[in-house]
Amino acid sequence: MGLFSKQGTFKILFFGFVLGIIFWGGFNTALEMTNKESFCISCHEMQNNYEEYTSTIHYSNRTGVKATCPDCHVPKEWIHKIIRKIKASNEVYHKLMGTIDTQEKFEAHRLELAKDEWARMLSTDSRECRNCHNFDSMDLDKQEARSANRHEQAIEYGWTCIQCHKGIAHELPGGYDPADDTPSAPEKSDS
Amino acid sequence: MLNTKKTMTFTHKSLTRKVISLTLLALTAVMFSLPAMSVESLRGDDAPNGPSVKVGKYRVKSEEGGYERNFKKQPPLIPHKVDKYRITLKNNGCLKCHSEKAYKKEDAPKVGDSHYIARDGKKLEHVSRRRYFCVQCHIPQVDSDPLVENTYENEE
Numbered sequence: 126m127g128l129f130s131k132q133g134t135f136k137i138l139f140f141g142f143v144l145g146i147i148f149w150g151g152f153n154t155a156l157e158m159t160n161k162e163s164f165c166i167s168c169h170e171m172q173n174n175y176e177e178y179t180s181t182i183h184y185s186n187r188t189g190v191k192a193t194c195p196d197c198h199v200p201k202e203w204i205h206k207i208i209r210k211i212k213a214s215n216e217v218y219h220k221l222m223g224t225i226d227t228q229e230k231f232e233a234h235r236l237e238l239a240k241d242e243w244a245r246m247l248s249t250d251s252r253e254c255r256n257c258h259n260f261d262s263m264d265l266d267k268q269e270a271r272s273a274n275r276h277e278q279a280i281e282y283g284w285t286c287i288q289c290h291k292g293i294a295h296e297l298p299g300g301y302d303p304a305d306d307t308p309s310a311p312e313k314s315d316s
Numbered sequence: 317m318l319n320t321k322k323t324m325t326f327t328h329k330s331l332t333r334k335v336i337s338l339t340l341l342a343l344t345a346v347m348f349s350l351p352a353m354s355v356e357s358l359r360g361d362d363a364p365n366g367p368s369v370k371v372g373k374y375r376v377k378s379e380e381g382g383y384e385r386n387f388k389k390q391p392p393l394i395p396h397k398v399d400k401y402r403i404t405l406k407n408n409g410c411l412k413c414h415s416e417k418a419y420k421k422e423d424a425p426k427v428g429d430s431h432y433i434a435r436d437g438k439k440l441e442h443v444s445r446r447r448y449f450c451v452q453c454h455i456p457q458v459d460s461d462p463l464v465e466n467t468y469e470n471e472e
Binding site: 181182269270271274275292296297298299300301302303304305307308309310 | 378380396397400402404405406407411412413415417418420421422423424
């Protein structure tokens with residue numbers, strides 16, 4: 126009845142299997158727990174962003190469908206999520222360093238942080254926004270003319286949400302003018 | 317025994333206090349009644365009494381092409397919703413579309429030229445401080461009956 130007998134191999138496989146489940150389960154539970162709004166705002170550094178967000182449409186709206194911090198900031202797909210989580214350990218480092226632990230420090234760093242997020246969203250074609258919103262499912266006729274006009278252009282020229290919808294959940298960093306970055310349609314030539 | 321004495325002094329003190337406050341009260345009453353006799357509200361006796369009229373719930377209208385102006389130099393009414401735009405010390409949500417830099421891209425009307433003029437008449441690079449709080453002059457509209465009858469007619 127040695128370990129390497131047929132039965133032994135089976136035992137190893139079996140225990141491996143059980144351990145795997147436990148480990149995997151624990152890992153995913155940890156992932157789950159760190160993917161809740163309450164976790165994000167457990168650091169006072171994130172409180173400022175939380176407060177601003179509570180007066181926006183993604184916190185409270187007509188239909189009661191809410192977007193929480195991870196919905197916009199943490200990818201849904203497994204592999205992208207892991208990568209983001211690993212990068213987020215950087216936040217723990219800066220927490221320890223006290224990089225943005227006062228309002229003044231936060232304001233001083235805010236543009237940098239925002240630019241990181243914009244770059245990330247731009248590189249993924251605003252993937253997290255598109256988990257919930259989608260041009261294909263938008264009825265342009267039901268939108269305000271201002272929205273529909275710009276969305277028609279966005280579809281035609283392949284622009285993505287974050288190019289126009291900065292500051293959707295938080296205030297924009299002071300001194301930043303979104304008009305510098307919003308895309309514009311090329312002038313239509315008459316020929 | 318001891319107890320009664322204490323109460324006695326106490327009553328005595330509070331009596332003096334009462335006299336003082338009554339005198340003060342009388343004085344105040346005189347002070348306020350003097351001007352009240354000589355000044356009358358423009359409304360006359362028709363002072364508002366009771367709670368103000370309850371305003372119903374209405375939805376902000378979106379009017380493509382904007383609203384007609386009723387007189388020259390009227391700040392045009394806002395033909396779209398504004399609840400999501402914030403005007404703070406750091407940022408002005410309206411300028412995201414109406415600024416010199418943005419208006420062409422957003423296909424929005426540019427703020428009036430007058431908005432760039434400072435108090436001393438100089439032309440500025442940026443919107444003047446006097447025109448920073450847009451909703452002080454520009455307001456969105458709902459479709460409701462006026463609360464007070466109005467006989468104003470448009471200037472031609």
